[in-house]
Amino acid sequence: MKNIIVASILFMLPFFTSAQKSGSRSPEIESLRISYLTQKLDLSEEEAKIFWPIYNDYKREQSALRKEKYQNMISFKKSTEIDDLSDTEIQNLIVNELDFKQKDLLIDKKYFGKFKSSLPIKTVGKYYRAQETFKRELLSRYKNGRPERN
Numbered sequence: 001m002k003n004i005i006v007a008s009i010l011f012m013l014p015f016f017t018s019a020q021k022s023g024s025r026s027p028e029i030e031s032l033r034i035s036y037l038t039q040k041l042d043l044s045e046e047e048a049k050i051f052w053p054i055y056n057d058y059k060r061e062q063s064a065l066r067k068e069k070y071q072n073m074i075s076f077k078k079s080t081e082i083d084d085l086s087d088t089e090i091q092n093l094i095v096n097e098l099d100f101k102q103k104d105l106l107i108d109k110k111y112f113g114k115f116k117s118s119l120p121i122k123t124v125g126k127y128y129r130a131q132e133t134f135k136r137e138l139l140s141r142y143k144n145g146r147p148e149r150n
Contacts, residue, residue: 040130050118054102
């Protein structure tokens with residue numbers, strides 16, 4: 001088990017450095033997520049060698065898409081009043097948001113295919129379930145005013 005954790009950390013190092021450089025994701029939250037996934041997935045050494053590089057690529061692509069969205073698109077969050085915008089501006093905001101969601105979905109589908117073709121489907125299922133439970137637990141911690149740390 002100790003070897004698996006060490007191997008997992010080695011595979012995750014490139015992601016940690018890119019997450020810190022990009023600033024798009026809190027390195028502390030990502031560290032918690034990786035620890036959580038490591039515990040919940042309980043990957044064999046061989047599975048870890050396959051899983052973590054795919055996971056890191058997936059997160060990099062998602063991060064790049066979000067960075068593109070915030071650099072190149074005006075969003076509803078940035079506009080103060082809908083009433084102050086023209087119909088065309090409002091339509092463009094909606095279309096841009098839908099385009100972003102479509103690109104995000106395409107990334108999800110792409111990496112689901114990679115996970116599915118490289119790992120047992122039960123492992124893939126555990127990953128998706130762990131992603132959802134991590135989100136719920138993190139939100140619950142913030143909602144209850146507890147710090148992120150375990």
